[in-house]
Amino acid sequence: MERLAEFWRRLLFLFRRRQFDRDLEEEMRFHLEMKSRESGRNAARRQFGNVALLEEDCRDAWGWRTLERILQDVRYAVRTLRKAPGFTVVVILTLALGIGVNTAIFSLVDRLLFRPLPFPQSDRLATLFFYSDAWRLTYSSLSYPDYVYYRDHNEVFSGLAAYTDETVNMRFGDDDEAVPAQMVTANYFDVLQVRPILGRNFRTEEDLIPGRDTVAMLGAGLWKRRFGGDPAVLGRQVILRGHSFTVVGIVPEDFTGLQIDQPSKPELWVPVMSYPQTLWSGAEWDLQNKRDDEWLSSTGRLKPGVSQSHVSAQMAKLTEQLKLIYRAERIDNGKSRGLTIPANESRFEVESRSTVKRFLAMLMAVVGLVLLIACANVASLLLARGVKRQREIGVRVALGAGRGRLGQQLMSEGLLLAIAGGAAGIGVALLVQRLLAGFDRPFQMATLVAGGMDARALVFALGLSILTGVLFGLLPLRQASRLDVTPLLKAEVRAAGRRVFGARRLLVVVQVALSVVLLTSAGLFVRTLRNAQAADVTRDPGKVLLFKLSLPPTRYDSARGEAFYQAVLDRVHGIPGIESAAYVMTTPFGGWRGGNDIIPYPGSEHEQLDFNVVSSRYFETVGIPLMRGRPFNDRDGMNSPGVAVVNEQMAKHYWPGENPIGRHFEFVDRPNRTVEVVGVVRDGPFRGYRDAIRPCFYIPLAQQYTSSIRLEVRASTVLAGAIRHEIHELDGDLLVASPQTLRAFRDAGMGQERLSASLLSGLSILAALIAAIGLYGVMAFTVAQRTREIGVRVALGAAAGGILRGVMAEALMLVAAGLAIGFVTAALVARLIANLLFGITATDPATYAVTAGLLAVVGLGAAYLPARRASRVDPVIALRTEW
Amino acid sequence: MERTEIPPGTLYMLILKSLARLGPMHGYGIAQHIQQQSEDVLQVEEGSLYPALQRMLIKGWVVAEWGQSENNRRARYYHLTAAGRKQLTAEISEFERVMAAIGRVIQPA
Numbered sequence: 003m004e005r006l007a008e009f010w011r012r013l014l015f016l017f018r019r020r021q022f023d024r025d026l027e028e029e030m031r032f033h034l035e036m037k038s039r040e041s042g043r044n045a046a047r048r049q050f051g052n053v054a055l056l057e058e059d060c061r062d063a064w065g066w067r068t069l070e071r072i073l074q075d076v077r078y079a080v081r082t083l084r085k086a087p088g089f090t091v092v093v094i095l096t097l098a099l100g101i102g103v104n105t106a107i108f109s110l111v112d113r114l115l116f117r118p119l120p121f122p123q124s125d126r127l128a129t130l131f132f133y134s135d136a137w138r139l140t141y142s143s144l145s146y147p148d149y150v151y152y153r154d155h156n157e158v159f160s161g162l163a164a165y166t167d168e169t170v171n172m173r174f175g176d177d178d179e180a181v182p183a184q185m186v187t188a189n190y191f192d193v194l195q196v197r198p199i200l201g202r203n204f205r206t207e208e209d210l211i212p213g214r215d216t217v218a219m220l221g222a223g224l225w226k227r228r229f230g231g232d233p234a235v236l237g238r239q240v241i242l243r244g245h246s247f248t249v250v251g252i253v254p255e256d257f258t259g260l261q262i263d264q265p266s267k268p269e270l271w272v273p274v275m276s277y278p279q280t281l282w283s284g285a286e287w288d289l290q291n292k293r294d295d296e297w298l299s300s301t302g303r304l305k306p307g308v309s310q311s312h313v314s315a316q317m318a319k320l321t322e323q324l325k326l327i328y329r330a331e332r333i334d335n336g337k338s339r340g341l342t343i344p345a346n347e348s349r350f351e352v353e354s355r356s357t358v359k360r361f362l363a364m365l366m367a368v369v370g371l372v373l374l375i376a377c378a379n380v381a382s383l384l385l386a387r388g389v390k391r392q393r394e395i396g397v398r399v400a401l402g403a404g405r406g407r408l409g410q411q412l413m414s415e416g417l418l419l420a421i422a423g424g425a426a427g428i429g430v431a432l433l434v435q436r437l438l439a440g441f442d443r444p445f446q447m448a449t450l451v452a453g454g455m456d457a458r459a460l461v462f463a464l465g466l467s468i469l470t471g472v473l474f475g476l477l478p479l480r481q482a483s484r485l486d487v488t489p490l491l492k493a494e495v496r497a498a499g500r501r502v503f504g505a506r507r508l509l510v511v512v513q514v515a516l517s518v519v520l521l522t523s524a525g526l527f528v529r530t531l532r533n534a535q536a537a538d539v540t541r542d543p544g545k546v547l548l549f550k551l552s553l554p555p556t557r558y559d560s561a562r563g564e565a566f567y568q569a570v571l572d573r574v575h576g577i578p579g580i581e582s583a584a585y586v587m588t589t590p591f592g593g594w595r596g597g598n599d600i601i602p603y604p605g606s607e608h609e610q611l612d613f614n615v616v617s618s619r620y621f622e623t624v625g626i627p628l629m630r631g632r633p634f635n636d637r638d639g640m641n642s643p644g645v646a647v648v649n650e651q652m653a654k655h656y657w658p659g660e661n662p663i664g665r666h667f668e669f670v671d672r673p674n675r676t677v678e679v680v681g682v683v684r685d686g687p688f689r690g691y692r693d694a695i696r697p698c699f700y701i702p703l704a705q706q707y708t709s710s711i712r713l714e715v716r717a718s719t720v721l722a723g724a725i726r727h728e729i730h731e732l733d734g735d736l737l738v739a740s741p742q743t744l745r746a747f748r749d750a751g752m753g754q755e756r757l758s759a760s761l762l763s764g765l766s767i768l769a770a771l772i773a774a775i776g777l778y779g780v781m782a783f784t785v786a787q788r789t790r791e792i793g794v795r796v797a798l799g800a801a802a803g804g805i806l807r808g809v810m811a812e813a814l815m816l817v818a819a820g821l822a823i824g825f826v827t828a829a830l831v832a833r834l835i836a837n838l839l840f841g842i843t844a845t846d847p848a849t850y851a852v853t854a855g856l857l858a859v860v861g862l863g864a865a866y867l868p869a870r871r872a873s874r875v876d877p878v879i880a881l882r883t884e885w
Numbered sequence: 886m887e888r889t890e891i892p893p894g895t896l897y898m899l900i901l902k903s904l905a906r907l908g909p910m911h912g913y914g915i916a917q918h919i920q921q922q923s924e925d926v927l928q929v930e931e932g933s934l935y936p937a938l939q940r941m942l943i944k945g946w947v948v949a950e951w952g953q954s955e956n957n958r959r960a961r962y963y964h965l966t967a968a969g970r971k972q973l974t975a976e977i978s979e980f981e982r983v984m985a986a987i988g989r990v991i992q993p994a
Contacts, residue, residue, distance in 0.1 A: 004945070004968075011943055025951075026935075029912060029961045032954070033931060036913040056932050063939035 015064045026057055071407075075414035082415065089387060090419070093380050096772055097423025100376030101466050102430020103369045103765065109431070109459035110438060111362045117458070118346050119260065122195040123303075127345035128159075128313050129260065130300040131352065132321070135338040140352045143296035146274065146289055148324060149187075152300065155320055158313045159302035163190040165259075166298050170270060170280055171737065173241035174228055178737050181224065183270035184259060185280060190271075191219075191253070193303045194260075201236045201251030204273050212290050213278035218247040221269035222255035244556070245279035247272065260301055262349045274298070283555065294333050301345055314342040361754060364835060368520065368765060375516045375769045377470055379776045382509045384416070384474055386783050413472070420471025424463050428455060431463065438757075506780050507816060513773035514820020514861070515827060518853055520766035522828040525849035526839055527758040533841030534755050535748075538591060539686035541625025543744035547722055548589065549713040549729075550739060557735075560707040564640075566732060567703065567711070571617070573728040574715060580725075581716040584623040585703050587615035588688075589712050591748040595688040599670035600699070602656050608670060611652065612688050612698035615706045621647075621683055623716050624744065631663040631681030634702040644669065644677035644705055650685045652697035669701065677701070690751050692840060714744065758838065770857065773820075774864040781813050781868035792872055793880025802873040809872050813865030814858070821854055828853075891919075891927050896937050898980060899927070901946065901973040904965040909952070911960040912938060938963060946972050 015022060030053055038045075061070065083090045118124045130152065133140050144152075149164040156162065163186065170183040184190075188209035191198070199222060208215040218240060220229075229235045239246045258267040278285040289295055304313055321340025328335065343352060350358055398408065432455060540546070553563050567585060574583045588596040598613040618634040621627075629650060638645050646669070653662040665679045683700075687693035703711070715725060719741075726738050742750075749756060785792070792805060832844030842849075891899065903918045904910060910918065916929040941947045946969035954960035965973075 007945060008943055011945065025949075025961065028959065029935070030931075032911070032958060032960050033913045035958070051930075051932055056935060059932065059936040060939045063936050064943060 012064055012066070016066060016069075022061070023057075026060055030057065071410065072414065075411045076418060078411065079415040079418045083418065086387070089383060092775065093383055093419050094423045094426055096376045096379050096775070097420060097467070097470060098426035098430050099768060099772070100373040101424050101427030101463055101470070103434055104373050104466060105427060105431035105455075105459055105463040106434035106438065107365050107369045108462045109435065109455065111366060112458055112462075114262070114350075114358065115362060119349060120256065120258075124346055125344065126304045127194070127260075127301055128304060128310055128342040129345050129348045130302075130317055131341050131343050131348070132337040133339040133341065134336045136336050140341075142299040142348075142352075144298055144300060145293050145296050146298060147291055147293050148296075149298055149300050151324055151327075152317065152320055155323070156302075156316055158305055158308045158316045160305045161189050161193040162300060162302035163187045163193040164274060164298040164300045165190055166274075167259075167264070167268065168280060170242050170272070172270065173244075178735065179228075180737055180739075181270045182264075182266045182268045183272065183280075184268040185274045185277065186271055187274050193301065195303075196254065196257055198251035199254050200233055201249070203251060204271075209273040209275045212275050213285070214275070215273060216242075216245060216247040216276055216279055217250045217273065218242065219251040219253050219271040220249055221253050221257065221267070224269040225252050226255075242270075242272070243280060243282075247276070247279075260299075260345055260349060261351075263351055263354070293328070293331060294335060296335065310342065310344050317342050361758075361838070364758075364838070365761070368523070368762060371516050371520055372765050372769055373466070373470075375513050375772050377473070378509045378513045378516075379772050379779075380419075380470070380474055382506045382776050383779060385506050385509075386779060416474035417468065417471035420467040420474060421464075423470070424467030427467070428460070428463055431455065431459070437760075506783070510773070510776050510780050510816050511820045511823065513769075513776045514817055514857060515824035517766065517769045517773045517857060518821055518824025519828045519831055520762065520769045521853040521856065522825075522849055523831065523835065524759070524762035524766040525852060526832065526835070526842060526844065526846060527755070527762050529842045529846070529849065530838070530840045531752065531755045531759040534691040534752050536841075537687055537691035538748055539626055539684050540744060543624070543748055544746075545716055545718070546624055546744035547715045547717055547719065547725065547741040548744055548747050549715070549725065549741045551711050551713055551729075551736065553709045553711075553736070555709055558709065563709060564704070564707055567617070569732055570713065570729055573732070574713075574725055577717075577721060577724050577728065579717060579721055582619050582623045583713065583715040583717075584620035585615075585617040585711045585713055586620055586624075587703075587708050587711060589714070589744070589747060590614075590686060590688050591690055591751050593689055593751055595693070601668035601670065601674070603667070612696050614688075614698070614700050615703050615708055616700050617703040620700075620714070623714055626686065627684045629682045629684060630661075631679070633681055633683075634700075634704075636704075638680075638702045639704045644675050645680045645702060646677040647681040647683055647700040648679050649683055649695075649698045651695050652699055653679075653682050655697045671706075715741075719743065754838075755840075770860055773857075774860045777813060777816065777861055778864040778868065780816070781809065781865045782871075784812070785809060785868040785872040788872070789875055789880045792875045793877040796875055797877035797881065805875075806869045806873040809869035810862060810865050813861055813869070817857060817861035821857060825850060825854075891929060891933070895980065896929070896933060897941065897946075898973065898976040899929075900934075900937065900941065900963075901965065901969055901976065904947065904963060905970065905973055909950070909962040909964045911954060911962050913960075915963070941969070944968070944972070 034053075061067070119127070121127065129142060130144065131140050131142050132144070144164075146164070149162075153159075153162045153164075165184050165186040168183050168185055169180050172179050172181045186204070188204040188206045191203045197203075198219065201219070204217065204219070208217050220235070220240075222231075225231060225235060235249050236251070238249050240249060241247075253271065258264075272280050275290070277287070277289050281287070281289075287295065289297065302313075304310070317340045321337065324340075325337075347355070395408065399405075553566065558566060571583055571585075574580055588594055596613045596615070597610050599608040599610050601608060616634070618636055618638065621633045630653075631647070633647065634645065646667070648662060656662070656667070657665055662679050662682060666676050667679070668674050669677050679699075685695045685698075687695060688698060713725075715721075717725070722741050725741075729736060729738050792800075795805065796802075828850070829845055836844040899919050900915055903915050903922075907914075907918060912931075912934055916931070916934055919927055919929050938947070938949075941963075942949060946966060947963045948966055949961050949963050951959055952962045
């Protein structure tokens with residue numbers, strides 16, 4: 003109780019400090035007055051001693067000494083920094099850039115790799131995987147009966163759920179929406195421990211008999227968007243793929259499922275056993291019992307006390323037992339081994355995890371380098387400032403300031419700068435995040451990563467700031483602790499200046515070297531991106547619009563589908579301003595390839611080749627050059643002879659040195675048919691730019707109907723609306739998403755390359771600029787220090803040009819040293835990124851030469867102003883300059 | 886006559902006792918009072934007196950109030966509180982205990 007009262011009094015003091023100081027001052031004045039009456043003014047003063055010290059002792063009694071000093075230091079720091087606005091702004095900006103990009107990238111890496119999935123105890127979740135020796139692949143697909151086997155025979159999971167992704171058309175009045183959905187076992191949300199925000203989870207009996215229970219849960223986002231967040235939606239019917247489902251629950255909005263490499267988060271859930279309604283022609287399948295339809299993934303929650311490795315071992319054992327059943331049923335599903343992976347680690351497709359990790363590690367390293375360069379610059383600036391302030395510090399030491407106290411004060415200044423830099427850095431981070439978010443599919447895959455700062459990123463930024471602040475604070479402290487007061491007061495700063503100057507030159511060399519590493523890497527990635535884009539053989543892909551069409555089989559058989567395709571083409575060609583339009587089954591550069599078997603020569607073995615289905619004006623529309631023969635035309639129909647167009651590679655492979663036109667091969671289908679080669683087109687990679695060029699052939703759409711197709715139209719984007727309108731005139735119910743350009747489609751598959759190229763270019767230019775500021779600072783400083791010497795030389799007859807050249811040569815020396823170190827480092831670093839490059843070696847001489855040239859120009863630019871100042875030194879003034 | 890520093894640890898007691906005897910006083914008055922009462926043997930340095938008064942304010946033994954001095958000047962007067970009175974009793978009995986003990990040690994055998 004007493005302590006509390008005491009603390010309260012102390013606290014009150016804190017808020018009445020000004021009053022306290024005034025009171026104390028008056029009290030002392032009164033005391034002194036009384037005393038001087040008694041013994042005369044001077045004697046009183048003498049006896050009284052140091053008034054300031056006495057007042058300070060009184061203040062200290064209240065126990066706020068440390069806080070007061072900190073406040074005092076901060077106030078002092080703010081005052082001194084405001085007196086040097088140029089220095090302050092440059093330091094804060096440099097730090098803001100360094101801390102900002104690091105925070106942005108950290109928050110990305112954190113969201114992608116470090117942070118656990120947002121479920122209770124997500125470290126207790128494990129996902130089932132299989133390894134196939136034949137395909138050398140780790141994957142998670144399993145059939146429903148297999149899932150039931152694992153669920154019922156394991157002793158390690160408290161619950162094991164299965165799920166798969168599916169896009170389901172949902173009807174709202176006249177409007178259709180393709181909703182990303184998940185088909186899940188009834189226990190899915192219980193295993194993940196996710197509670198619905200409204201209604202209930204699925205019940206076990208709702209997931210027992212195929213097609214019986216048509217119930218659905220909606221995501222909160224969809225619920226708000228389509229139902230205005232009305233709680234009465236529970237129990238209402240929604241139409242999914244033409245079937246009526248009852249809404250039973252609403253899932254929290256931030257629920258994304260177990261995978262983050264998806265283009266969009268699921269917003270609709272239905273039981274696995276609703277597959278007859280939910281899946282396309284699902285009613286014809288027996289997914290409940292068929293072991294070789296592997297369409298599900300499975301994740302379970304570990305029983306208490308069971309370790310992840312134990313689970314993995316048990317699943318491996320069960321997989322072995324399952325193999326016996328396969329053997330009995332004569333099924334070979336290619337699974338060699340079963341295993342589990344903690345769900346937190348399998349949130350990326352397992353096969354791409356290492357690539358993503360390596361890429362993220364590279365990003366972290368790059369931004370780390372930028373921070374290093376920024377720190378080097380700030381250190382250099384602080385060193386220079388330290389020299390300028392040595393006199394001030396000397397005076398304060400002479401007046402009795404303790405070294406510790408002085409250190410504390412310099413430290414506050416460093417920390418203040420760093421924290422201001424960190425605060426500005428958060429702004430930079432938000433900006434960088436927005437830029438990053440602009441990159442579609444940055445890892446050659448879509449990811450569900452939201453932007454925005456969170457507590458973890460903020461803590462990271464704060465940590466970085468404090469770390470840099472302490473480092474910077476210590477730097478001048480080291481200088482100050484070496485201080486010998488006497489020469490300083492005698493104004494002999496030059497010796498100390500020279501020692502510091504050596505350190506600053508070193509820092510500039512380091513900065514240049516790090517910039518070299520960044521610039522060369524940026525150059526390599528920019529050229530990788532160029533090479534990747536050059537692998538695309540189409541002409542002007544930015545002027546081709548891509549529409550995805552899927553004709554529902556319930557309404558379209560092949561005859562009606564074909565008629566529809568033709569009608570759409572006719573109408574689209576009728577729109578003024580449209581050059582040409584065509585269909586293609588698989589758009590190249592989308593990560594996929596079509597494949598089909600052929601029998602190249604009568605009686606020979608099947609061979610699988612790349613293959614695509616296109617309509618008659620496809621090659622013309624996208625601009626793939628025809629090398630020989632003719633493209634498809636409108637006479638290549640169902641009732642005319644089968645034809646094919648092949649690529650150069652295929653022509654060369656099967657008919658070397660011969661004219662392939664008029665040759666035949668057998669297209670393996672039900673039934674097989676013989677097709678005649680009528681044309682040869684230019685080679686191009688199929689899945690993506692890194693794809694090897696393989697033999698490939700094209701079959702006309704008129705002879706090979708497919709219900710899912712891309713309409714490609716060479717037209718300006720402003721015509722997109724008109725084209726959709728024409729399609730909807732023909733079929734108002736068909737879902738037509740807004741189109742992409744072919745170029746955007748292609749570039750989406752190069753997300754990683756574009757991200758590397760832009761990010762590295764931006765960062766390396768930044769780094770070079772920071773290094774230039776550093777070089778400028780050093781040169782300006784050296785010129786200022788040598789003013790007197792230069793003055794003497796000018797007085798003795800040195801020419802201005804000679805002095806200019808001398809300073810420039812010195813700057814170039816620093817740049818050259820940095821370049822040399824940088825190139826060696828870059829060559830070592832390049833080895834690490836070699837497999838991310840395309841069409842260029844890691845030690846590409848041109849890239850290195852450009853880097854060297856660029857940095858030399860930047861360096862000379864930075865040195866020119868100080869050099870010119872040196873050459874204009876007026877000897878009269880210089881010799882008078884007092885140090 | 887030579888003046889002696891106040892024995893360590895007894896300053897609080899002296900201040901408290903002065904206030905108990907004469908009622909509210911300003912700092913200068915307290916110093917004067919101790920000096921006079923000790924017949925000029927004890928001299929209270931300002932450098933010890935005022936920090937001590939601050940500590941006593943924190944402890945809640947005294948409170949301070951501005952008032953008129955005998956020569957019509959504004960002066961800060963310190964009042965003894967109940968806690969201060971209690972503290973004074975405790976300090977005196979402790980002091981006497983220590984003095985008695987010292988006396989036993991140094992008295993001729």
